[in-house]
Amino acid sequence: MSIRGADRLILFRESERLALGSRSLQRGAANGALHRLRSGAYVPVEVWDALLTDDRRRLETAAMAEMHPAFVASHRSAAALSRLPSVVIDDGLVHARVSVAAGSRTEHGVRKHAVHDTGLHLTVIDGIVTTSVERTVLDLAATEPFFEAVVAMDAALRGGVTKERLLIVLDEWAPNRGRRRIERVIAFADGASGSAGESWSRVQIAEGGLPAPLLQQRFSDRQGFIGEVDFWWPRFNLIGEFDGMKKYREAEILAGRRPGRIVELEKVREDRLRRSGSRPGVDRWIWSTLRVRGALVAQLQAAGLPRSH
Incomplete structure (x- = not known):
């Protein structure tokens, strides 16, 4: 990298x-x-x-590291170096790990996070000393909103980190406060979540009191394998699909195919899903749905999911 x-x-x-x-x-x-x-x-x-935003975060972090050899990236800056996704607005700060003696504070565009264990859970990415991916997602769980922490931790699990390893690192860290908050993120996180948008969707579904879906459920019909769907509620015979629009824009995914052809293939796939087995309903949403408070929950309720009290 x-x-x-x-x-x-x-x-x-x-x-x-x-x-x-x-x-x-x-x-x-x-x-x-x-x-x-x-x-x-x-x-x-x-x-x-x-x-792009993540590239800018990494470049700002690289500039800090070039200018200050003792710099150690942490939190959002470490997440950017580890290629962990984010769904919050960039705070414009470089995040650094410092000693307790230095103290936590924000100055000159740097958010300094003071820790007792300055030498623990470090690695080097792109020549920059940074917290390990395990420690990074734990740090985020302690400081970021729940949905943002889940987005990062889902990605780490998807990349091969295990919950067992996270708990070991958490015990080695032994934070003085916030452990219950961190453990809540670990308990909820799921490496089967396929993208940042799916992770954010899962949080909104849970916090909205809707039934928990199965993730990445495989569907087939007489023609064979159709595909994996993002969310599946078998009790309510409903498929949920988050569409980040990425496949319509990125050349490496299009592989030379026109966006119109991708739309056509998606329509064929969805028609096959609707005709498969018990003829499930299919409900789709996009980024703009997630950005409006309550919109996804309302949409899924309209599709037939009950909301618990």
């Missing part, structure tokens, strides 16, 4: 070697040619504009 844009970083301390003075960097930032990542670190604006 490598961090996009890291090879285009311009650091103030290297400006003389690059035949750039401090005033040139300031002028570049003022006239829009350079994007200022933080004091003393810049990148060409065309590089910054081409980056």
Whole structure:
């Protein structure tokens, strides 16, 4: 793995070697040619504009690491380095692990998280010292909203981390507070959840008092295997599908096929699902559904799921 844009970083301390003075960097930032990542670190604006949010998080973290050799990434910055998904708005901060003596605080665009065990659960990703994926998702469980923590932990489990390992790391960490909150995330997390959108959907389904679905249920008909569905409620004969629209946009998924052809294939798949077995209903939702409070629960209630009290 490598961090996009890291090879285009311009650091103030290297400006003389690059035949750039401090005033040139300031002028570049003022006239829009350079994007200022933080004091003393810049990148060409065309590089910054081409980056997605997660790439930007990683690049900001890389700039911090270049400027401060003792830097250790944690929390959201560590999650970005570990390629864990996020569904919250970027806070614009670089997150660092520091000692208790240094103290937890936010300054100069850095959120410093003080811990007693500064030397535990560390790894190196893209040349940057960072908390391990296990410790990262536990840190997020302690500090982030429940749905965001579940999104990250589901992805970690999907990538091969086990709950047993998470509990071992939690015992080694032995946080002074928040353990019950962390354990709640571990209990709910499920590596069978196929994407960030599916994880967020699961949280909304549970918090909305709807029945828990089966995940990644396989369906077949006389023609053979149809596919795996995101959510399946056998008691209510309902299939749920989160559609992140990714397959309609990304070239590597399209593999040369037009988006219209993908839509056509999805329609054929859905028709086969509706005709299979007990002829289940199929309900779909997208990102915008998840962003409106209560929208998914209302939609699934309308599709026939009861809401408990």
